[in-house]
Structures are given as C-alpha cells and as structure tokens.
Amino acid sequence: MKDKDETKQKIINAVGEIFKTQGRKGLKIAHIAKKAGVDRSLIYQYxxxxxxxxxxxYIIQRDYWMKFAEKIKEEVSKSNHETSKGLIIDILQKQWQYFATDTEMQHLILWELSGDSAMMRSIHNARELQGQPILELAEEHFKGTDVKFKPISALLLGGIYYANLHTIYNGNIMCGMDVKSTEGQKEIMDAIRQLVEWAYRAARNE
Structure with missing residues (x-):
C-alpha cells in the first residue's frame, strides 16, 4: 500500500511540474508518465x-480551501458564533498569502475562470461546500441586522483572486500601490482584518 501511495503521489507531483512549465497543453498521459518515471498503465490503474x-x-491537493476543511469543521463544531470573526480573518489573510506566492494556484484559478469545464465546476462546488459552514456560523452574528456578510465575503474573496491574477500579466501596481511589496502585503492584510472587523462592529452597534 505504501508503494502504491508513493507512486500515486509521484504521478500527481509530475502533473504539477508539467503544469508549471507547460500549462494545460502539456498535460497528456504520455508526458505525465515520462515525468513521473512510470508506465502509463499505472496511471490508468490508479x-x-x-x-x-x-x-x-492534483487540484484538490493544491487547493487552499481543501487544506482548511478540517479547521473549518473544528471551529464550526464549537457552536460559538463569536469565533467566526477571527477564523474568517485568518482564512482570508492566509488565502491572500497563499495566492500571492503560489503562481501554480493562480494559473489553476485562471483555468477555472477561462472555460467551460465540468471538472473545474466540480472543484468550485467543492470549495463552496467547504466554505458554507463557516459562513452559516457567521450569519448567526448578523441575523436581524442590515449587514449582509455573504456579499461582503464574496467581494473580499473576489478581490483576493483578482488582485493576484492581475499581477500575472499587468504588473504589481494596483490602486496606486505595489501589492507584491512588503509594505503592500502588510496593508492588504491589515485591510482584510479591518473590513471584517467593521462588518462585525456595525452589526453589533445597530
């Protein structure tokens, strides 16, 4: 079983290496088998x-939300809606850091956005399912208020995606700041925290 798992991981790693250097066009079974150093029959078998x-x-292994699934479940199980603020800040800040440094994931998101792919829709839907429990937990804090936190979350998440994808082809300057500089990174992290805290404070003070 150990040998099988190691071989499967070697194949998945080969997909990543090819994708980073050749993009989607290089993802052929023959290319993957050669890069992994295995017979293609093993790829078919596994x-x-x-x-x-x-x-x-491969995408599930690389995806940020999938990696945070257990943490989300753990926090939601505490059934204390006050914990959602810190968790959401932590998740969004770490997502920014992840996308800012991981060009592989940036290109995967571009792939998801650039075509009609049943597989990529499936991955997107899986992300939505992973994120739903924490949003439902947060909604307890905003129930009966005029603060609409799901749209706020959508705009924050969309901003994280766009600001990082923008730098791939158009440089690091956005809204007059270098989003890849140390100072720019810190300001983005602070802004994520501020926006979430403002939303929670606005709901509490209504």
Whole structure:
C-alpha cells in the first residue's frame, strides 16, 4: 500500500511540474508518465483512463480551501458564533498569502475562470461546500441586522483572486500601490482584518 501511495503521489507531483512549465497543453498521459518515471498503465490503474480524474486529485491537493476543511469543521463544531470573526480573518489573510506566492494556484484559478469545464465546476462546488459552514456560523452574528456578510465575503474573496491574477500579466501596481511589496502585503492584510472587523462592529452597534 505504501508503494502504491508513493507512486500515486509521484504521478500527481509530475502533473504539477508539467503544469508549471507547460500549462494545460502539456498535460497528456504520455508526458505525465515520462515525468513521473512510470508506465502509463499505472496511471490508468490508479486514476482510470479519464485524465480528469488525475487532474482533479492534483487540484484538490493544491487547493487552499481543501487544506482548511478540517479547521473549518473544528471551529464550526464549537457552536460559538463569536469565533467566526477571527477564523474568517485568518482564512482570508492566509488565502491572500497563499495566492500571492503560489503562481501554480493562480494559473489553476485562471483555468477555472477561462472555460467551460465540468471538472473545474466540480472543484468550485467543492470549495463552496467547504466554505458554507463557516459562513452559516457567521450569519448567526448578523441575523436581524442590515449587514449582509455573504456579499461582503464574496467581494473580499473576489478581490483576493483578482488582485493576484492581475499581477500575472499587468504588473504589481494596483490602486496606486505595489501589492507584491512588503509594505503592500502588510496593508492588504491589515485591510482584510479591518473590513471584517467593521462588518462585525456595525452589526453589533445597530
């Protein structure tokens, strides 16, 4: 079993190496098998002949939200809606850091946004399911107030995606600041915290 798991991971790692250097066009079974140093029959055995199965396993390993799934479940299980503020700040700040430094994930998001792919829609839907419990927990804080936190979360998340994807082709300057500089990174992190805290404070003070 250990050898099988190691071989599967070697194949998944090969997908990542090819994707980083050649993009989607390089993701062919023959190329992956050669990069992994395995016979293509092993890829078929472990992931079927549908390459989407292999790509899905690769993306799930790389995806930020999937990595945070257990933390989200743990916090939600505490059933204390006050914990949601700190958790949301932590998740969004770490997501910014992750996307700011991981060009591989940036290109995966571009792939998701640039075409009609059932596989990428499936990954997106899985992310939504992972994030839903924490949003529902947060909604307890905003119940009966005029503060609409789900749209606020959508704008924050969309901003994190766009600001980082923008730098791939258009440079680091956005809204007059260098979002990749040390100072710019700190200001972004502070702004994420401020926006979430403002929302919680506004709901409390109504």
């Amino acid at each position: 992931f079927t002949k549908n390459i989407d199965r292999l790509l899905e396993d």
